[in-house]
Amino acid sequence: MDRFDTLQAFARVVEAGSFTKAAQTLHMSKTTVTQLVQQLEARLQVRLLHRTTRQVRVTADGAAYYERVVRVLADLEDADTSLASASASPKGRLRVDVPSPFARLILVPALPGFHARHPEIQLDLGASDRMVDVIGDNVDCVLRGGELSDSSLTARRVGELRLGVYAAPAYLARAGTPAHPRDLEDTQHRIVGYLRARSGRIAPIALERDGEQLAPQSRYVVAVDDGNAYLAAGLAGMGILWLPRYMADPHVARGELLPLFEDWKVASMPMYLVFPPNRHVSAKLRVFIEWIDELMALHAPLAGAAAILRAM
Incomplete structure (x- = not known):
């Protein structure tokens, strides 16, 4: 068996926790990856992985072996790199x-x-x-x-x-311009909700001024989980949003967004x-x-x- 392919297959299974995912990332069939790991275990006469129908877990012996395998694979890559000329470009x-x-x-x-x-x-x-x-x-x-x-x-x-709070002129013309972050809790105001990827919850707008900290509990009409869609909803007047300056500045310069609460600080x-x-x-x-x-x-x-x- 090819020792390099075998070690690489074992390392990827440990990292991915799945023969299927390891096979996909190595561009091999699941059968091939399974056979390589089985051959490795047969040669070492040690069980490296616990397999069930739902998951793959590394054994204590397998974890210790994995740490050494990772170093070996890194050393092999370094050896290959060292043979290239010093001026060779990374590729x-x-x-x-x-x-x-x-x-x-x-x-x-x-x-x-x-x-x-x-x-x-x-x-x-x-x-x-x-x-x-x-x-x-x-x-x-x-x-x-x-x-x-x-x-x-x-x-x-x-x-x-750096972050700031913004709204489109059309939204402010319709709902009014909030003078204080607490105004975002009023019934006439809405935010554009940004859904956190891990929790699926709305990310809060947290502000601070002179030691006073606020995270208004605001209502929304639409919530999205993509930054570009979030910005587009704000530009369409769907609500107040908080944005990184690099996203907001071009639209502020063109008058498409107006900054709010400029005397308040939004944590970076x-x-x-x-x-x-x-x-x-x-x-x-x-x-x-x-x-x-x-x-x-x-x-x-x-x-x-x-x-x-x-x-x-």
Whole structure:
């Protein structure tokens, strides 16, 4: 059996928790992946995985073996890279997922510059606000806003989005201009609801001024789970919304949105690049991270020096 394919198959099954998902990400059949793992267990004479009809769990021996396998696979990739000339450009397929508004307004317009630097990197870009299974979907990295809830992943803090509260002139003409955040609880006012991907709940608008903190309990006519649709609903006059400045500024400049509560502060939103744990950071991923750092420094710079959540 091919030792590399066998080790890679075992590692992907552990990471994905599924033979089916591992087979999909490796572009192999489920039967092939199953046979490779079975052959590995036969050679080692150790049970590496517990299999049931619903899930695959790694055994204690399997977990210890997995940690060594990940290092071996990383060393093999480093060995391959070291044989290339020092001037060789990073190359290969890179799978990333970013929020849809960030992709449309910042990342995609800047892509020609990245491609000019690294023409041999093939970027598979997911542009969505959905919760991505970083391990199961075999994604190299994900850019997401807000505090992270999955402590099993490795994350790097790369920026902070400044936020504001806005409404379309048509909405304000119809409902009136709120003078205070508490006015958002009045019966005539509505927000555009943004549905959090993990909980499905409406993300609150939280404001602070001179030590006073408010999170008005507002009604909505429409709630969406996509940033572009959220902005479109606000522009259509469906309600008040809170937005990152990079999304709002062009529409404010054209008079399509008007800022509200400018003497109140909306807490900034941290932005993280998230990686699978124990995954080797390849040259192609490293240059992409460096490029994202540059983009965030221009559009959403960190307020403080604590840029790293956990060292890679």
